[in-house]
Amino acid sequence: MFWDLIGAAFNCEINTKDDMISFLTTKKIGITDLVEKCHRKETKRKPSRQNPNNVGVGSLDSDLSAIEFRDVIQSIKDHNIKKVYCTSRFVKKLLLELDESKILNNSNVQVVVLPSPSPASSRSIGREATYKALLKSGIVKNTKDYRIIRYKEIFKDMI
Known part of the structure; x- marks a missing residue:
C-alpha cells in the first residue's frame, strides 16, 4: 500500500x-529499510485448507527477531x-x-x-x-x- x-x-x-x-x-x-536481515517468528493462525496446522509467519513489526540493521x-x-x-x-x-x-x-x-x-x-x-x-x-x-x-x-x- x-x-x-x-x-x-x-x-x-x-x-x-x-x-x-x-x-x-x-x-x-x-x-531504504532499517533492517538488513531478520527472521519472522512463527505465529498461530486460524486453520485453513492451505495451512491446516495453524502455523504461519507473523507480519507485524513485533514478529521480527534476529534483526541485523543497516548503518x-x-x-x-x-x-x-x-x-x-x-x-x-x-x-x-x-x-x-x-x-x-x-x-x-x-x-x-x-x-x-x-x-x-x-x-x-x-x-x-x-x-x-x-x-x-x-x-x-x-x-x-x-x-x-x-x-x-x-x-x-x-x-x-x-x-
Whole structure:
C-alpha cells in the first residue's frame, strides 16, 4: 500500500519498479529499510485448507527477531540528509535506538512519522479522533483515504 499512498499524495501513477525509480530520482528521495536481515517468528493462525496446522509467519513489526540493521545513521551523516520519514512509530523508535551518537537529536535532521501503510494499522487509525471526524463528515470513506490526506499534508512542500 505504500506506493499507492505515495502515488495518490503526489498525484502520479507508480505501478512499476521503473516508475518508483523515476519518482524517487525526480523528487531527490532516497529510500531504504532499517533492517538488513531478520527472521519472522512463527505465529498461530486460524486453520485453513492451505495451512491446516495453524502455523504461519507473523507480519507485524513485533514478529521480527534476529534483526541485523543497516548503518542508516552513517548514511544520514555522509549524505547530509535533513529529513527522514519513518513508516511507523516503531520504525522511528528503532532508528533512534540505532542513533548511539545522538546525531538525530543534536543536528538539523528532522524525523517525521508517516501513517503506517500496514493494513494492521487501520485499527489504530480507526480510533483517532481526527479520522472519526473526517469519516463522519464524509471527507474520507476509509483509513486509506485518511492516510492519503495525511501524506499530502506531510509532503506538501514536495508536491
